[in-house]
Amino acid sequence: MARLLLYSFFVFLAGCALYAAYLASWLASQIFPLGPSSQALVAANWLFTASVAGTLADFCFGRISGQSRTLRQEPIEKPQISVGMTAYNDETSIGGAVRDFSQLREVAHIVVIDNNSVDGTAKAAREAGARVVQEKVQGYGACARRALQEALKEGNIICLVEGDQTFFASDLMKLLPYIENVDMVVGTRTTMEIVTADSQMTTFMQIGNLFVAKLVQLRYWGKLRLTDVGCTYRLIRPDALQRIMGNLKETGNDFSAHMILVALEHGLKVIECPIAFRKRVGQSKGVGSDVIKGLQNGLRMIWLIARP
Incomplete structure (x- = not known):
């Protein structure tokens, strides 16, 4: 049903x-x-x-069926955030991203997952103070999954984020208050007042993301409100991540939507929160603002949502 x-x-x-x-x-x-x-x-x-x-x-x-909503109230007294940061040929941005997150007292550990970079990404991440792990399986999903696995070894809150400096570390303070009420907090880049005009969030990407997000909302009617399925900035509780870790299978750019779907299938509570989004440092290696790649990724996401 x-x-x-x-x-x-x-x-x-x-x-x-x-x-x-x-x-x-x-x-x-x-x-x-x-x-x-x-x-x-x-x-x-x-x-x-x-x-x-x-x-x-x-x-x-x-x-x-008597679906009921019970309020979860489980404050985390001393947040110790373990940040899993994905990177692929991000030599020009990874150091700045690591230093940005390192400035927050709530961040206890940063691990950078280097996904077969051919530049100085690993060296720049180490020099900025991060632990670096190599992920040989190519693809954002494989890299993100490894980031979650490594981040799970430390801290009492897990953060997944890209290392291209499109996101602000300070937005952790927006996501953090919600984690006491839910299992996972996902960023949304659809609040245009805090999204720069030169970011990868073009009008086409906004409409496509919103359409796919509403399909997810239709499938899980009454469980969440969603406006952005592709945001790669999120927080999740360790116990919740352990419940779904074995079911995170996608290795490509559709991983973000896949993770939300898996979380909902396992009964996790998910909420989204508006975050700032800016132009990335360096060249995009994923979907970026490429219309063809965006269409291909959108179709893969729709298949993930609709398949039995």
Whole structure:
């Protein structure tokens, strides 16, 4: 039943497509005396009926199952944040990122995961004071998973972040208060007042991220509100991470969405918080503002959300 509302939405979209086909057929019939296709209209009506029925069933099931929200209140008296920082050919940015996070008294440990860099990333990270670990499996997901594993060895709060200086260490102070109420706090880069115009968060990326985020919200209706599935800045409790660590399988750029989905599948409480986002230092090696890469990654995320 968890996916019923999401599938109903897809059926609704299919109905819209058939109505559009019927309308196009009707318009064509005004020019060419062929007559509109009634089959498309009948099929569209059935699809709309099915989508409404699915939505009502999902709503009723949620009511009958008695989903309850209990407030979790588990303050962490002395936060000791262990930061897992991903890096790939980030020689120009990694040192600044490490020093930025090192300035916070709540940060107890920083480990940088070097994902087969061919420049001086590892050397720059060590000189800035971080522990450096090499991850041979290529891909953001593999690097992030290793960062979580290594960060889990230290501290009582785990932070995952990229080392490209797009994020501010000070935003940890925004995320931190929520961790006493939930299992994972995810940043969102959709508050335009604190996102610089020259960042990788283009209009296309904003719309795509929001669309995919709302599909996640539909699938897990009533469990969270989500506006950004691709943000790589997040906090998670060690006990929560241990519950899902073995199920984090994705190795590519869709890892961020994958981690949210796995967390929700395991009953973790997830909340998002607006954070600042700026232009990265150095050249993007991931999706960045590349429209083609963005479309490919978005389609992979949609498959992750919709698959049985």
